[in-house]
Amino acid sequence: MVASSSPSLSVELNGLKLKNPIIAASGTFGYGLEYAPLGDLGKLGGIVTKGLSMWEEKGNPPPRICETPAGMLNSIGLDNIGIENFITEKLPQLIRYDTAFIVNIWGRETDDYIKAAERLDEAKGIAALEVNISCPNIKKGGITFGTDPSVTFKLVQAVRKRTALPLLVKLTPNVTDIILIARSAEDAGANALSLINTLLGMEIDVSTRRPSLANITGGLSGPAIRPVALQMVYQTAKKVNIPLVGVGGISSVADVIKFMLAGASAVQIGTANFFDPTICWRLVDELEEYLRNDNISDVNQLVGAMREE
Amino acid sequence: MGFQLLEKKIYHLSLSVQKQKSVAPGYWVLSLQSPQISSAAAPGQFVLLKIDKNFDPLLPRAMSIHSIIRADNYRIGFTILYKVVGKGTRLLSEKRSGESLAVLGPLGTGFKLSHIASGYEPIIVGGGIGIAPLLFLAQELMERSYTPTVFLGANSQEELLALDEFESLGFTPKVSTEDGSKGVKGMVTDLLGSYLEDSKGLQAEIFACGPAPMLEKAASLAKSYKLNSQLSLEQRMACGLGACLGCVVKIKNKNSGHSYQRVCTEGPVFNGEDIIW
Ligand SMILES: Cc1cc2nc3c(=O)[nH]c(=O)nc-3n(C[C@H](O)[C@H](O)[C@H](O)COP(=O)(O)OP(=O)(O)OC[C@H]3O[C@@H](n4cnc5c(N)ncnc54)[C@H](O)[C@@H]3O)c2cc1C
Ligand SMILES: Cc1cc2nc3c(=O)[nH]c(=O)nc-3n(C[C@H](O)[C@H](O)[C@H](O)COP(=O)(O)O)c2cc1C
Ligand code: FES
Numbered sequence: 001m002v003a004s005s006s007p008s009l010s011v012e013l014n015g016l017k018l019k020n021p022i023i024a025a026s027g028t029f030g031y032g033l034e035y036a037p038l039g040d041l042g043k044l045g046g047i048v049t050k051g052l053s054m055w056e057e058k059g060n061p062p063p064r065i066c067e068t069p070a071g072m073l074n075s076i077g078l079d080n081i082g083i084e085n086f087i088t089e090k091l092p093q094l095i096r097y098d099t100a101f102i103v104n105i106w107g108r109e110t111d112d113y114i115k116a117a118e119r120l121d122e123a124k125g126i127a128a129l130e131v132n133i134s135c136p137n138i139k140k141g142g143i144t145f146g147t148d149p150s151v152t153f154k155l156v157q158a159v160r161k162r163t164a165l166p167l168l169v170k171l172t173p174n175v176t177d178i179i180l181i182a183r184s185a186e187d188a189g190a191n192a193l194s195l196i197n198t199l200l201g202m203e204i205d206v207s208t209r210r211p212s213l214a215n216i217t218g219g220l221s222g223p224a225i226r227p228v229a230l231q232m233v234y235q236t237a238k239k240v241n242i243p244l245v246g247v248g249g250i251s252s253v254a255d256v257i258k259f260m261l262a263g264a265s266a267v268q269i270g271t272a273n274f275f276d277p278t279i280c281w282r283l284v285d286e287l288e289e290y291l292r293n294d295n296i297s298d299v300n301q302l303v304g305a306m307r308e309e
Numbered sequence: 310m311g312f313q314l315l316e317k318k319i320y321h322l323s324l325s326v327q328k329q330k331s332v333a334p335g336y337w338v339l340s341l342q343s344p345q346i347s348s349a350a351a352p353g354q355f356v357l358l359k360i361d362k363n364f365d366p367l368l369p370r371a372m373s374i375h376s377i378i379r380a381d382n383y384r385i386g387f388t389i390l391y392k393v394v395g396k397g398t399r400l401l402s403e404k405r406s407g408e409s410l411a412v413l414g415p416l417g418t419g420f421k422l423s424h425i426a427s428g429y430e431p432i433i434v435g436g437g438i439g440i441a442p443l444l445f446l447a448q449e450l451m452e453r454s455y456t457p458t459v460f461l462g463a464n465s466q467e468e469l470l471a472l473d474e475f476e477s478l479g480f481t482p483k484v485s486t487e488d489g490s491k492g493v494k495g496m497v498t499d500l501l502g503s504y505l506e507d508s509k510g511l512q513a514e515i516f517a518c519g520p521a522p523m524l525e526k527a528a529s530l531a532k533s534y535k536l537n538s539q540l541s542l543e544q545r546m547a548c549g550l551g552a553c554l555g556c557v558v559k560i561k562n563k564n565s566g567h568s569y570q571r572v573c574t575e576g577p578v579f580n581g582e583d584i585i586w
Contacts, residue, residue, distance in 0.1 A: 027553065027554075028548070028552065028553060029552055030548075030550070030551060030552030030553075034548070034550045034551045034552040035550060035552065037317050037318065037319040037550075038319060038321055050552075050554070058568065058569055059554060059557070059569060061559070061569075062544060062545075062556075062557050062558060062559075062569070063544070063545055064545075064554070064555050064556075064557065065545050065546075065547055065553070065555035065556075066545065067366060067367055067368050067545075069364075069365065070364040070365065070367055071367065072367065072368060072547065074547075074553070074555060076553070076554045076555065079554045079557075079569065222364075222367060223364050223367070271367075271547075273548065273552070274368055274369070274547040274548045274553060275359055275367055275368055275369055276359070276411075277321050277413055277548070277549075277550065278321050
């Protein structure tokens with residue numbers, strides 16, 4: 001019936017409109033411009049920047065990455081140019097592209113997040129903020145913000161009050177019950193949730209008996225974590241009423257569809273950009289082709305449509 | 310798009326292997342046809358190779374551009390010279406003519422040549438597999454009418470790479486091997502040291518690639534003879550595009566302190582003086 005017309009790819013994440021559900025994940029696509037030589041950034045649903053803070057951050061000493069079975073560990077240490085430099089140097093170049101720029105923010109204490117949100121709220125050309133709560137809170141003895149429901153609630157609420165931009169909250173999988181954290185973020189006013197961030201991991205080089213990363217531990221990402229992320233999206237989708245963005249190991253159009261069937265309204269592509277640098281563009285085409293072949297007129301029909309009997 | 314900075318040419322292509330040749334036990338030269346990458350490439354730049362379509366190995370491997378293949382003066386392809394050290398390079402050595410590889414490149418900032426004035430002597434110093442990017446550099450310098458002095462070092466005669474290629478370009482490299490099986494017995498930096506001592510006051514610039522201890526030695530020699538040095542470094546990589554910040558090395562800041570710079574973007578070639586070892 002609708003087979004001949006183009007299927008609709010656009011999605012709406014509770015206030016954030018995207019032309020399609022394919023988003024480049026934080027920390028894997030730089031500030032966007034790094035990938036501009038490979039394709040038109042304006043074709044992508046969105047781009048999440050590297051995690052930005054109010055200050056310039058040097059990050060951890062090398063080696064910072066190490067390959068693991070079907071995955072990789074990283075301990076970049078949130079190396080970033082700082083929000084001020086981002087606004088003056090990167091943003092003017094980015095606004096030429098018709099895509100949703102989502103700025104990922106982090107801090108060491110609540111006040112850092114508040115300042116970041118206030119500053120970015122004034123800037124033009126930003127579609128949304130993504131709050132990375134997988135960071136240690138120095139005021140709370142280094143406990144990760146996103147592992148405690150009440151800390152998560154207070155942080156998200158504080159940021160919510162400072163900005164009118166749509167807020168995505170990026171959840172860490174390194175928790176006992178991700179639903180508790182997801183609900184806290186929802187109650188505090190998040191528009192949508194991104195899950196998951198990297199899983200804690202480490203590797204040792206037996207020949208030198210030294211850790212493979214200078215920081216000893218790091219975050220695991222890539223195809224190896226995909227089933228974990230999928231399960232968390234599935235579980236969370238049943239318990240919250242705001243849209244979810246699925247992240248973790250996605251490297252094919254089948255993976256995109258899996259996350260949507262499990263309940264994600266959009267997806268982010270991370271580590272796959274490294275081993276398949278034009279994947280984001282291809283996924284937009286392949287998703288459209290999938291919908292057309294299956295006679296699905298609107299991509300939103302996939303969301304949560306896993307058959308459970 | 311009319312945006313100058315963004316018009317850096319980087320290609321992501323599926324290329325089929327033209328030729329794969331063993332040049333010494335465990336060392337191979339792979340030829341790939343690509344007018345685009347070879348035309349855009351400069352000496353010291355590299356490519357990322359996704360060796361297997363599946364997830365093992367997952368990340369692409371960095372390989373320097375060893376030489377440019379020409380036909381009727383057109384650049385039609387390039388070679389890489391590599392050593393088998395692990396799973397990725399072993400699988401790469403099993404690729405045969407016709408098999409394809411996903412290639413991203415050319416990447417990075419190569420050797421800076423524009424400031425080299427006539428009367429300056431370029432000195433090329435390569436150790437082991439570090440010789441790989443230096444043949445392309447020698448070719449380019451020749452085209453610009455400079456005559457570099459070439460130093461090549463290896464563990465043994467068997468592992469001394471690309472000597473024939475340098476000779477067929479008309480160079481007579483000064484050679485050292487650690488076991489003395491070819492040239493002078495010892496380190497290539499010992500050879501370089503005595504050359505610099507014998508030619509004091511020489512206006513020269515050093516271009517080097519090799520293992521870290523060799524590069525550190527080359528940097529300190531350059532410093533004591535007040536010469537500039539450009540050294541090609543290695544670091545584990547993921548994106549090759551400057552996005553992941555995984556490949557950094559420690560570099561001195563202008564005033565004080567240090568910063569981390571990306572081998573894939575600001576490098577792989579750095580000023581010897583700026584590197585913190
Ligand atoms: C800019 C650059 C240019 C290079 N040019 C050449 C070249 O022309 N010829 C050549 O033989 N080798 C070159 N190398 C080194 C080459 O990339 C590694 O030897 C190769 O990645 C090893 O992969 P593997 O799977 O065989 O080894 P493994 O030991 O299994 O690799 C494990 C991991 O470590 C990384 N790794 C291991 N050794 C190195 C290294 N020395 N440098 C960077 N990453 C490493 C791999 O990418 C991988 O992620 C270059 C490296 C860089 C950074
Ligand atoms: C090198 C690297 C850097 C990352 N940096 C950030 C970051 O700054 N902020 C953030 O919220 N997530 C960061 N992430 C996490 C990713 O955005 C993503 O959540 C995670 O890698 C899982 O997805 P993937 O398996 O598709 O990579 C980073 C991941 C990698 C591999
Ligand atoms: S390899 Fe990703 S920044 Fe250099």
